Amino acid sequence: MSLQMSREELLHTYKTMRTIREFEERVHTEFATGEIPGFAHLYAGEEASAVGVCLHLDEKDSIASTHRGHGHCIAKGCDPKAMMAEIYGRKTGLCGGKGGSMHIADVAKGMLGANGIVGGGAPLACGAALTAKTLKTGGVAVAFGGDGASNQGTTAESMNLAKVWNLPLIFVLEDNGYAEATASAWSVSGTPVKRAAGYDMPGVQVDGHDVFAVAEAAREAVERARSGGGPSLIHVVFSRYYGHFEGDAMTYREKDEVENLRRTRDCLNLFRERVGEAKLLDAGELDAIDAEIKTLIDEAVAEAKAADMPDPLRDLETDVYVRY
Amino acid sequence: MSLQMSREELLHTYKTMRTIREFEERVHTEFATGEIPGFAHLYAGEEASAVGVCLHLDEKDSIASTHRGHGHCIAKGCDPKAMMAEIYGRKTGLCGGKGGSMHIADVAKGMLGANGIVGGGAPLACGAALTAKTLKTGGVAVAFGGDGASNQGTTAESMNLAKVWNLPLIFVLEDNGYAEATASAWSVSGTPVKRAAGYDMPGVQVDGHDVFAVAEAAREAVERARSGGGPSLIHVVFSRYYGHFEGDAMTYREKDEVENLRRTRDCLNLFRERVGEAKLLDAGELDAIDAEIKTLIDEAVAEAKAADMPDPLRDLETDVYVRY
Amino acid sequence: MSKKSFRQAINEAMHQEMERDPNVILMGEDVAGGMGAPGEEDAWGGVLGVTKGLVGTYGRERVLDTPITESAFVGAAAGSAITGLRPIVELMFVDFMGVCFDQIFNQAAKFRYMFGGKAKTPLVVRTMYGAGFRAASQHSQSLYPVFTHIPGLKVAIPSSPYEAKGLLISAIRDDDPVIFFENKMMYDDEGEVPDEAYTIPFGEANLTREGKDVTIVAFGRMVNLANQAADALAKEGISCTVVDPRTTSPLDLDTILECVEDTGRLVVVDEASPRCNMATDIAAQVAQDAFAHLKAPVRMVAPPHTPVPFSPSLEDAYLPTAAKIQEAVRMTMNAAQREVA
Amino acid sequence: MSKKSFRQAINEAMHQEMERDPNVILMGEDVAGGMGAPGEEDAWGGVLGVTKGLVGTYGRERVLDTPITESAFVGAAAGSAITGLRPIVELMFVDFMGVCFDQIFNQAAKFRYMFGGKAKTPLVVRTMYGAGFRAASQHSQSLYPVFTHIPGLKVAIPSSPYEAKGLLISAIRDDDPVIFFENKMMYDDEGEVPDEAYTIPFGEANLTREGKDVTIVAFGRMVNLANQAADALAKEGISCTVVDPRTTSPLDLDTILECVEDTGRLVVVDEASPRCNMATDIAAQVAQDAFAHLKAPVRMVAPPHTPVPFSPSLEDAYLPTAAKIQEAVRMTMNAAQREVA
């Protein structure tokens, strides 16, 4: 796989992946303190997918995401500080504290929402693609979904609908090996690429630890979509570093599975190695980004903690309808 | 395709197909008189599918059917007289007049119901197959569904579930060219056989006008299921003779499409030709069956018309619960 | 103004709104009809012909046939609504909501709230409801109480061709998701309908009769039965107000309360199954907020707690009728009455 | 008899019924856990550990993990129920009903009626409901009014570990489809629970307090709040009856009516969204059937008509509380009272 990225793209890619990683590692530690309410499903280890795909998108393009949505949000341009505040349930959160981790959205940025319903996003992405097609905006849409979601009826229906309507849509199937405690090797019969072929849809499997591989596959699929060539599927194979949600003891995984992965297949390390070998960026530049992001996330947490909670009297019953 | 059927099977096959045809033609004419309430979706032209498949089933096997269910019912052994009475909404109907055409069922016979919901039957068939597997009855289940239903999420989910659970199940996809006024050539992207391959499921396409072809494919699939080999898909290609439902003017079809089909590809005619050529049955025997069935259906209609309607006072509120 | 059928009124509303706003699109199974088929283009115009002619005018880019995948296309409608279109999606029979409810109640209905007010979802789901069609248990349900229960949805139930056109145009111009219930028995009902576009505001009840003894609240087709009952009762000397709330969410409770304050008696007529339905919803709110004005027990008229039966003899007995409404009104008149202020 | 958590009580009910009847099976996402994974067999026992240990005893043939395809496996449960098994299926959060409702309300619920009484469907759907878990709009709904609305379903909502075990055993032995609602906030609640199997009949309300001034009807977790409110009100000299109907369908209306006849006042507490919910259902039936005994307006305590918010500050304000129940009771006591016979 070639490293066809401009210097700017390389920096953007690394910085975005690092932002996601730092964000998620920090949510992990903060969650353990008990201060973050509710659930959190972390994307650490999977950064290359969101970033490799969203590299080719701009604000006229839309994505629909999943319960494990922080990475997609950041890659699609959501403000990490507003996201952190949302996760803490603050009034300053991206959704005013009403949505929380599982419902972060920024429709103006084309981020149509994390989603608490497995498989819930694919039909919505069809709709965004239909808007792009109908209004001839030149936009495309991406439906992110997990291996678990790939079995859900909505995914199959959406693949057929996207094909029949010839929508500018990319299905990104993020196969992190598990749906909760169930292995994708068991729950997904056949293969996603063969399933795509069942709908006459181009499909390709890529190594999800390698952002260049993801980006290359996404470039092709996005170009196909933009040029009227219809939907595609990308089967991204990788792993999550943390439990299904924070608190999951992961008894179903090999003891050293994650440790090994972190050591040998980490997308950020692999990126550093690859750009180092190819002498495209130097380590100092990347270290500087790391430091910058660390500060950003420190601030995000501090600001979130300092921010006000929504006011029950004023905020509870607003935003249900535009007008009622 | 060989004609591997015993004489008894040949007679049963012809007689059952003729029963369905006569039943449906008669519902067609009776419907026109306005005496039959509600909807009727006729199976005429598709007899070879229900009969070719059910030939291999007995009472420990189950089928889940569709809105176009009369043929499946008859092939699975439901009493045509009780069915006709049901279609007329009589107390003597197979469901006491409560179900009507779209809900005829005879659970004791393994006929788990016609179904008003497109795609509704496949999950139920998974359940029947699970019962057979769990209780080791040796039974199998069949999920009948149309080309339209093949896109429905329930169908995709059921294919994966059947594969993952290794259920003794056969998906019979009855592709009659249309879902209402929409051509399957448009609505079904890819092909059913390729979709089955997407789930690592054996799949085969057969000519649905040829009962021998259907029976042969079904024999293989049923044997696979019974012997623990898991699910299969059979894509049956043919046509319906009447509109989507009674009253449909079929403006979307070629003017002489049905006429041509009746002339050249009728399953009953083809059967007669084939067994005649092979000198397996003689025309006289078949004519006698025709006469016998005509009488049966005449009686069915007469008895249905003469039967009482259910009594609102006694029958309206019963059968909701076993106990409430 | 001219006589139009309920079907024509709905068709005309869509025609005029599609003409007015290029972002309005229509999708559903066979709403155009004939996709991929050899026959004529506008073969069906919906299973009961309600969308007939629209594809001829607006083309297949704006009148989209769909495969039979309600989750995908209702969800696509929701997704298109938050990204700039104003979709009308036909969910043929409301009974089919079971295969796509998630996209309606967890997605479309909740976007705005979950996203902190930063989304609008101008989605209309047109759907058929109601018994009497001999269509049996899976094609005859009313189910609007289920949608009314869900915060984030609006629910409209027109009771005449005039109401249908005005309410549908309001629904299409509304920025929130609206579930629009069409009673399948009413498509051939005729009434005076203005030729030009007009709106009927949501949450404003319509009084089709004004009386002094009993307030009857009814929805959709039941409004006609309530009117018939009121006419018959007038001959017995019982004078009824008939309230058609038009929308169950938002609900014009104020008007209902005012009518009950005047009459002191309430009968609610609902075609939906009797538990947790609109009859209980309104009866309970009145018993809470206008209790002091009630002279007699509230009465609810609804079908029994059974699926809808197929057989005509049973289905006719299943449905509320004008006679049953009259009976309920007489019961409230004959019940031990109580003095009110 | 020993102290057990709500979670243990439910787990024990399943254990004992699976032991008693080999046709009882259990299925759902990760109800065993670990399918295809390298780690230990009984990894999860359900997302909140309710089914833990069952696979160890009954094996993977009777404790079936499923892919995330609720329509397929809930439908498979229904199909297995009419062909001889007695499945318990876990629909993790009731909010997910939107992707599989058809198999519940059009299939399982209606088989018996549509088939003229010639089928039985001994299906139990166990599912989590309720807010307070900081799980936001799509994981916090109550939704039992939607299931209560549907003829053919039974709906049970246990309010304590004791109730949970007895009602679940009844549900498993019942020949009709039962939706069994577990409040996710209650899993660690403890209470005395007999070790042996026992049943609590459906449709028989339980009076957890008996008083003379006000009848409070509440469901599930709300029963505890109602009891707390009753205890606090007793100190103010207001004496309350608290009714836990246990099942919303069938509903023991007779007991509720009797209590209202005694107290003359009714407050209904419901965690579900306020429109067409159980509070309106009961308030309306009482206002119809026990009107003559009501001294004061019925009062309903329910959340506002909004999705469930995420932020703790909002969610706490969203939910009914003992204080809100007390306030409602005081309002009925302070409302203009009316003489009754």
Ligand SMILES: Cc1ncc(C[n+]2csc(CCOP(=O)(O)OP(=O)(O)O)c2C)c(N)n1
């Ligand atoms: C319809 C539905 N069913 C079940 C769940 C519960 N659930 C949340 S995430 C999850 C696993 C999803 O697996 P996958 O799609 O592989 O995504 P991953 O968590 O691995 O990113 C499940 C079962 C849900 N949220 N929605």
Ligand SMILES: Cc1ncc(C[n+]2csc(CCOP(=O)(O)OP(=O)(O)O)c2C)c(N)n1
């Ligand atoms: C969920 C659902 N959507 C739509 C319908 C309306 N409908 C009934 S039959 C039918 C066409 C089905 O086509 P197909 O599966 O090919 O079966 P065929 O009628 O050709 O036998 C449609 C759309 C329905 N009954 N259920």
Ligand SMILES: [Mg+2]
């Ligand atoms: Mg996964």
Ligand SMILES: [Mg+2]
């Ligand atoms: Mg078809």
